[in-house]
Amino acid sequence: MNIRPSTGFSSPSPSFGPRSVVVLMSGGVDSSVTAWLLKKEGWHVAGLTMRIPGQDGGSSRSCCGRDAAEVALSLSIPHYIADLEEEFRESVISPFVESYLAGETPNPCADCNAGLKFGRLWDAVEEAFGPVSLATGHYARVLRSGGGCALARGKDVSKDQSYFLYGIRRDRLPNLFLPLGDRSKEEVRELAREAKLSVAEKRESMEICFAGEGDYRRIIGDGSSRPGLIVDERGAPLGTHGGVSNFTVGQRKGLGIASREGLYVLGIDGEKNLVVVGPRERAFRRMVRAEETNVLLPDLLVPGAALFGKTRSRGEPVALTVLECEGGGLIVRFEEPHFAPAPGQRLVVYDKEGRVAGGGVIRRRKEEEEWTA
Incomplete structure (x- = not known):
């Protein structure tokens, strides 16, 4: 894993010591406001952007790195790039593909947070810069009391992201900062405008980061379109499907089977290439x-x-x-x-x-x- 200064931008030299924090900057509003807030509070801030595979898991995304570097430059903080393409494919994309082909419903964001972002990347940051705190723009909180720390839901429950962060190691929490946990998205947008950040009006992406705006099934490849049977709980065939990755447990739409009461996906057997359906109450x-x-x-x-x-x-x-x-x-x-x-x-x-x-x-x-x- 290589961490290097971003190119093409004249970032100040780093100064890591007491009250130093590295902000993981995606080039979006949330992480940019996080960096701005921490600098306002007197922290020595550096920005770090993950260089990961881009749309369809292919070539790397560079737009987010440019946006993050421009924000860092406007805040007069150093900005770095962590080259994580190989690690990301290994620890996020490969498990994602394997999980779907096995008939599961993977959660790549949780995998990335636990194993990569707050695991191997944090280790690499400390190896490069020494012991430093880490901060992100997630909508969750780290509660500190009595010498202990706890991860908690964000104040704005409609944006709460604690579900995706549960995998962080307990010993990391004292050095983790989540400044947006007590704020709403609307408040964060307003802070971005107040700070005159170039990304203040940037559209929020709701897609899987490595799939871009494309269909994630293209990442899975030919295995996602292997035809098979749709069966009831007794194994009786009811129809056919075009690949188990098109389904998740609890799904109703897209089954292509007529039923008066409605049928729901109850289970998926990737090994046998079966999609099992039944009435809603059985789910x-x-x-x-x-x-x-x-x-x-x-x-x-x-x-x-x-x-x-x-x-x-x-x-x-x-x-x-x-x-x-x-x-x-x-x-x-x-x-x-x-x-x-x-x-x-x-x-x-x-x-x-x-x-x-x-x-x-x-x-x-x-x-x-x-x-x-």
């Missing part, structure tokens, strides 16, 4: 299992604990009870049946104050998904 689950867990509040995430959780980024966490949490596994039982938890997505657990207790990747045992055709 609900009370018990959800997760693996590869990251525990942020070990005193809370214990068997019998009454907490809250969700299996998708949107929506409010709902009541659950922790059944098991050991050996990298987590099993919870939701108080009310929970609609369509999809393998590959994340189960994230919170306390009543909105602090993240931990989370993991949703899995289902093979014996729970034995369908034939």
